[in-house]
Amino acid sequence: MSLIVQKFGGTSVGSIERIEAVADLVVKTKQQGHQIVVVLSAMSGETNRLISLAKQIDPRPSSRELDVLVTTGEQVSVALLAMAIIKRGHSAISLLADQALITTNNLFGKARIQHIDSSRLNHELEHGRIVILAGFQGRDIEGNITTLGRGGTDTTAVEVAGAIQADECQIYTDVNGVYTTDPRIEPNAKRMETVTFEEMLELASLGAKVLQIRSVEAAGRYNIPLRVLSTFAPDQGTLITYEEPKMTDKVVSGIAHTKDEALLSIVGVPNIPTNLAKILQLFAEYAIEVDMIAQINQKDAKIDYAFTVHRNDYEQGLELLGLVQLEIGASSVVGNCNVAKISAVGVGMKSHAGVAGTLFQALADENIAALLISTSEIKISVLIEEKYLELGVRALHSAFFVEK
Amino acid sequence: MSLIVQKFGGTSVGSIERIEAVADLVVKTKQQGHQIVVVLSAMSGETNRLISLAKQIDPRPSSRELDVLVTTGEQVSVALLAMAIIKRGHSAISLLADQALITTNNLFGKARIQHIDSSRLNHELEHGRIVILAGFQGRDIEGNITTLGRGGTDTTAVEVAGAIQADECQIYTDVNGVYTTDPRIEPNAKRMETVTFEEMLELASLGAKVLQIRSVEAAGRYNIPLRVLSTFAPDQGTLITYEEPKMTDKVVSGIAHTKDEALLSIVGVPNIPTNLAKILQLFAEYAIEVDMIAQINQKDAKIDYAFTVHRNDYEQGLELLGLVQLEIGASSVVGNCNVAKISAVGVGMKSHAGVAGTLFQALADENIAALLISTSEIKISVLIEEKYLELGVRALHSAFFVEK
Incomplete structure (x- = not known):
């Protein structure tokens, strides 16, 4: 019982x-x-x-x-x-x-x-x-x-x-479980038998809408095995536990994506340490959550910063950066609200080199440019033009999940 | 305040x-x-x-x-x-x-x-x-x-x-208060300014649907003035209190009626004291509530009994009386489910003779026969053929409320 x-x-x-x-x-x-x-x-x-x-x-x-x-x-x-x-x-x-x-x-x-x-x-x-x-x-x-x-x-x-x-x-x-990617985009997406809490947290926060982050966190905290399964055709579903995948398992467990992204850039920021903090505090003040952050040092000691925010915050974000630009004497502010993020997630990534190589090669093969990159121990996220989203998801899924 | x-x-x-x-x-x-x-x-x-x-x-x-x-x-x-x-x-x-x-x-x-x-x-x-x-x-x-x-x-x-x-x-x-009778039947019905708890209890139990009996009882118990008024055209409405009507007030405060009545009679019952109790216990056993009860002694020491019950209980009541008839050797059982009850209610009745006389004269003027009568300190109820209900209500209202 x-x-x-x-x-x-x-x-x-x-x-x-x-x-x-x-x-x-x-x-x-x-x-x-x-x-x-x-x-x-x-x-x-x-x-x-x-x-x-x-x-x-x-x-x-x-x-x-x-x-x-x-x-x-x-x-x-x-x-x-x-x-x-x-x-x-x-x-x-x-x-x-x-x-x-x-x-x-x-x-x-x-x-x-x-x-x-x-x-x-x-x-x-x-x-x-x-x-x-x-x-x-x-x-x-x-x-x-x-x-x-x-x-x-x-x-x-x-x-x-x-x-x-x-x-x-x-x-x-x-749906009858958690899939290796969104089956509406990639019909070959496979249901995972198991996935770890860590992976599920990344997949959930990256837009796999099956489970809410808070509930995955809580299940992990209590160490209660969580199973996602279909009401309409109940079977084994997907089991989410602390168990590490077996050695034979894939290094990447799933490809997640999210569309509601916008890219904001401020170009030619004088290289003073407080400037980035000033920008982020201003965003925080207006309750704009910043996801990815990137910086590129120019040769003349000026810096370009790029941020991703929720698309709903795009207009306000641009406005705020405009104010900052005047205040700190940056060259220009640019934005793009037609961007999307795709991510490969897997605890196996920790111990496997070459995941990033495979990922970028797959995107390059389809001529998809990476606009921004962020990585963690168990995921790689890439911001791309939104129009390439489906193509990108299929390319990564095929690179990591289809037997060659 | x-x-x-x-x-x-x-x-x-x-x-x-x-x-x-x-x-x-x-x-x-x-x-x-x-x-x-x-x-x-x-x-x-x-x-x-x-x-x-x-x-x-x-x-x-x-x-x-x-x-x-x-x-x-x-x-x-x-x-x-x-x-x-x-x-x-x-x-x-x-x-x-x-x-x-x-x-x-x-x-x-x-x-x-x-x-x-x-x-x-x-x-x-x-x-x-x-x-x-x-x-x-x-x-x-x-x-x-x-x-x-x-x-x-x-x-x-x-x-x-x-x-x-x-x-x-x-x-x-x-509705904007309690009326002297149902305004759908008698367009000349008047809104009462005040009515006593006692009267309201009788009116409520007799079919004036404005207030539920339990709430009138409770208000009386707590001695909380109760006011019925309209949401859509709020004015003074009708106030229900313990105050006795002034001496100039009418002896009858309202005419109530109820349609869901049925009449059951058992004729020629041998005059043995336990027979009526036997019948009433049988009704109680089958959860049939008896309202009015009447008896007529015949010259040959047999008795006729008549009862009113809710119309929903009519068929079952007839059946039960049929069983009793066989058991106690009564002559016959008859019923009529096309009957209605009209009642005159008023605390003034206690101290005024002649109310009953006015009432029966008004019915007689319209050739409406009383099938059964019951009285209490503050009301007189008469069972009549249902087809005379509206006519009877108007006749009584006119007798007690219209200035001659």
């Missing part, structure tokens, strides 16, 4: 038919002898419907009340799934955040879980009940309703798995 | 526009210097939508989970109204049953409020906040979500008014 947390997203509970299918799936797991905590999102579309009601009243509604409003979405799902499981003759009980003793801080709309008292969850499990828990929601110490922000239901699932020391946390979604 | 509870039903918060109108109305009351607790129903149609989702899963869904499901309706309303009031620059906070410390028993779907700890409500009011409270819901001592059944939001409003010792409990609805 294992203790399993099963999380189902909005698409998985998007209609009565799908809720019935989830009930069947949960009951099947129960019949295999496991203890189960199910964590649910709102039915797909419901959260947006509620937010649009709020926006009709106030384009910037009270964040406390918005959380009161949107948490009804999960409350509806858990009640319906509990009914469906009870109808199948199994014992089930829905729990909301206050009933499951999930305490968060009071940052409405983006709260963090501070504590889960597992006594109620354990009590229900010990009595043989399937627990159906509302994801995405919490209560602060004053009893206010809070929500965890984007990907909050994944976070609830992983944090709860940690609190009850589950044997596995299963994230059911509309 | 008064402390006022304002309750708005589903139609009053049935759309964003109406929620905005309620916000205006609440803010206006606040600006008059009052402290306010608002109690809300779900947006009209929402509770039915949720129940129909549940029924798609299970025609008889888990009652605990059904309460988890349907309470989301009120949660949505309170969040939206709080947003609308906050947007108008006033301080407001939504509270759910657990936050407002409303404890009920654990009869899901028809729970009774056992205790309201007013400390949180008082705390918010003392800080100048308008409290927006979800009606219809509670928590049992184990923290399970419960609902109060039909008219539950009125009950919440009145019980909360009692707990915080409000100066007045205002029930906003889609």
